[in-house]
Amino acid sequence: MKKKFKILIADRNPHVREFLRREMAGPGYRVRLAENGREVLKFIYGDEFVDLLILDPDLPDTDAPALLRKLQNRLPYIPVVLHTFIADLGHCPDIFNVVAVVEKGGSSVERLKTVVYEILAKDRAKEKIRNNMQSAGQKKAAPATGGKDEQK
Template identity: 60%
Template sequence: MKSSLHILVADRNPHVREFIKREMAAEGHRIDIAENGRELLKRIFRDDTIDLLILDPDLPDAQESALLTKLQDRLPYIPVVFHTFLSDYQNRLDIVNALGYVEKGARSIEHLKRIISDFRKNTGPSTLDAVRKRKQPGK
């Protein structure tokens, strides 16, 4: 049995956050949500069990480039899936440890599930443990 992931979903839209949370929880994952940049940074810097981030960088209270820079500088090991209307990120996946880009739309949840399933298949528990250790201060 493949291990479940601890996923943080950051999106300004509460309907999108809850929909992704419900769908990913049904896949067996543990899900936390963040509604703005401040919450995202607080959760991601304080919780070393987060395995993956689903991110729409258009968050309230956060300048996109500054937010991405903070994520890249401080937590380069957390894989990120961009889930956004902004196609600008499709060609800028090198900004952070990006697994992929999913444009929001009617079938985007299937694409998100596929990316996360592929990541989960290719990332065993020992790899996730190694990622978590690298995220801990002093490691």
């Protein structure tokens, strides 16, 4: 059974959050929502880890660079996709683990879905390679049985 990726969508606008939840939900994805920086931090420091963060850096109650720094320090492997108006990037010069920026607009959700799919497909491929390497290492390290040196 394939792993279900957890996506955290953080946007101040409840309509955008719900729209993105509907659009991003599907086979292989579990979507969580955050309306502000405090809720994003709950995921960063909580027990329920996420595989990808879609972030509008214009969240209330937070400074986006500081939030990204905390994320980088706690969970440096989580990719971040900024979903924002390009004009809003001016206050976010330090974009640490941001792997893509998708500008908000009429058809941006299709681009966002493509970007998320590509990022998570790479993660799935890396996980498969890592599992294959671990399996190969375990087979190689397994003790041989039935050899002539074996004594009963």
